[in-house]
Amino acid sequence: MIGMIRFFLPFFLAVLLLLNPLTKVGAELKLWISSFQDQSYYEQMGELYRKKTGKELEIQVEAYGFREMPDKLGAVMRTGEGAPDLVQLDETFFGVFLNGPSPFLDLTNKLRKSKLNKALHPRRLEVFTFNGKTYGVPQSLSALVLYYRKDMFEQFDIKPEDITTWEDFARVGQGLMDNQGQRFLALDGTLFDSLLRQKGTDLFDQNGTFLPDENTAISILAEFADMAQKQIAVMPDRGSIFDPVFFSGDLEMGEVLCVIGADWYGLDLFQQFAPGMEGMWGMLPLPTWKKADGSLGPRTATFAGQGLMIMNSSEKQEEAWDFIEFVMTDPDANAERFLQGNSFPAYLPAWKDPRLLGIQPYFQESMGKLLIELAEEIPPVVVNPGRPQAIFLMKENFFSSAMYGSLSPEDTVKQMREAMKAGFGGPPKE
């Protein structure tokens, strides 16, 4: 027995030593972010802030996964243990926290005082505004463009200027399929709500009605399901358009010629996952629909994108705001965000910065110029606590069901409505 104790004792000591809670000291502001990519950026910004303002402020950046972060945030909100001062949260998760008392500080007055409410793109500020109060400061424009294979377009003699509407797009795609057996576009469930906005409606209206324009929703699904069943537009074989397997597989193999993505999609994912395809890709405005009066609808819409929030529970709200203001307005901070491949800033004065307008080596075009051209067309997003769930349901369940034809567009909308009713906010409302 004593031998046993002697055997295990060092082990226990080691356990105690290693598991002894190591409390970090000296960290002044705790910032939680939901992408690894942004970690080095925010650490640099902490340094830049200290250098430029001369204030002693340590920024402790903790990076979590895209979905892990809201999970963790939900957990600390329940327990109040170890909450951060600042969070970087994606727009698509923001709504989850709008049920009940907001965990985030109302920034409306601070934004007005600092005049940031005028300097940030209004469509992006709206994304973090609910019931007249703004809780987050948008760091990116997140406007969608069409990434397309320049070399293959030339090879198949497709002229980008011929594709202005989704109708054109389907026609060209049909020709490609008939003559070359070539697929045209990669699909993803996250597209749906952006398409809704392109066609003049949204997931919710101001009264909180889900899918207020049901016919439009059905027509969009029908149009894309038709393309999907004709193999013009396809869901990736494995994973989604955000996974490396899509880039190394479908894209590098030339399975499709076009992908739809926001600024960060081209700045970050393309260059990280398909560095070998430099020079092959170009950028175009999204195809759109004609409005009733015959004019063209918006040639873009936004999707996702992060914002910075201050936690209500934080004891350093002033310092946190000071840092946010710095990151949002400092010219270098804005330029770096773009140059390091994070996103195109939503801060309008930065748009004159030549660093944002230059030619991108990867695309050999200027992304900044295209985005600025499209920016005024961006349709508004209607914020609603049910929005995150609606996006999730479409992305994970219903969009692929509709595309593969396992559900008709009408049934998709009907079942989604049922799921939203049963799923959100308590007992089904009659």
Added chain:
Amino acid sequence: MLENQAGTSREKPLSLVLLLCPFLIFWAFFWFIPLTGSLVQSLERSPQLSEDLDSSKASKSVNYEIAIGDSKFIKSIENTSLFVGFTVVISLFLGFFLASVLFTFSKILRGVFLFILLIPSLALPGTLATLFYLFFHGKSGVLNQFLMVPLGFEPVNWMMDPTWILPCLIFQAVWRWTGLVTLLLYCGMRAIPSWQFEVALIEGASSWSKIRTIVYPGVKHLLFFAGIFLFVDGVAAFTGAYNLLGGSGGVLDAGLLFVTYAYQVAFPGGAGRYDLSLASAMCVIVATFTVLVCWFGIYFYKQQHSQTC
């Protein structure tokens, strides 16, 4: 049965304290209190759901009513039942088959084979999901390249085709557990006295009747034990499905397992909901049901057992 052994003389209190208390303390602290907590929580409304903040008149069982009326919850229970049922039956069958085949090999080979069969159970469930995704799945994946295409079928998109999602999850679970079940049954078969086989040899029994009359009765209790273990583990299955389907239930929720759904309901990053109380109620329903099923299973098994003995 246990009480019979207790004699008249009692143990010293100190001895009993030393032997029983460590378990009881940890049991109370990390099992009983949280259990009570989840019961209490399941009777409250989530403070995050503002609509109910002012209306405290909602009945105590409101979460249970919502859960029962939630078609996704019902769907997840159906899926989990199928998942558990098939996993248990297939794993036990394969384990039994493998363990009996192993006996036709020399002792060294048996050890080597057993060890190889154990490999998947030693891997992390996340690894199994990654391997499934990268190795078996996809148009160029092994299942399509070496199975579907040679047999003349169209390649299947396993994780996108609603009919195949659940079988894939079952495959993963069977892959993981069969080795351990085999090990257990192998040890059980080894413990069967060899004279039983010698008698059978003299009687000229066929190998099938040997299995039926000697091997199966010899390991019946182990099959039962493994079945209970797999059943409970299957109800609680999370990692494999979570990694494979990214926290969703897949197309048409064909692969929505119960714990995944509870997670979706409970946490913001899951599916954009944030209702821990409702999730607690769902957990209480499912766990109670699981305990009851097992308890009845054990009860009937014991009754039957004592009759045959």
Added chain:
Amino acid sequence: MLRVLFSRIGLGLLLLVCAYPFLWMFLSSFKTNREIYTPENFLPTSFDPFAYRLLFSGDFIDFYEVLARSILLSGGQAILACLISSALGFALAKGRFRGKSILTGFALLVILYPKQAMSLSLFEWMASVGMTGRSYGLLLSGVASGLGVIFFTQVFRKIPDELMDLSRVEGESLFGSFLNFLPLVKPALVTYCILHFLLCWQDHLLPLLVLGADQLTLPLALAKLADSSYRIPEAVGLAASVLAMIPLLFLFGFFFRQIRTALSDWVIS
């Protein structure tokens, strides 16, 4: 004869399914993303261990720390669980006192109540007593093992009552007898220890909830490496998977004979 042939082919196929993917995984830890995404390729173009270098470089995670934490957590929990549940198991098998069936019932409930279903409230409870973000909290949360109690009750039942009587005649208390008998069941102790280690090693949900961002265990680290938002080459995740298997392969390989002996002894009861 045909049946033997068929059963051998069946065995061969299953062995293949159990071994080949893992061999492929090992080889793929040397491959580029593109090579990995065409799984019919078996050998990598080169055996450059770049993924292992990246893994240990600490750029993504501190892998040494993760490995050490997982080993100490699982090991610590396994040993404690072993001692605690063998104590109760012994008392249930050999002690003379009332309420045994209630205690057995407690242990059974722990097995039968799915652990994941309680993770949420366990997490909240631990948070309210300040145990979240602390590895020792997680370690202690799993030491009351129902499976262990049932296992050891059976194990100690097989010790002949005569030995127990002898021990009592010598004036040993129940606890003293327990300490004396412990070495007799060493294979069972080792076996249960390893099994508990395995279960704790693979646990995902509770560590996810309880531990902080800088306190990863292996399953959490693997999930992090596989998360595409981190832009990490697939090979790094596979390399971590390979390394995560090694301690268990070693444990099982080393104690394989003991495990088989202990299980064979145990199953007779």
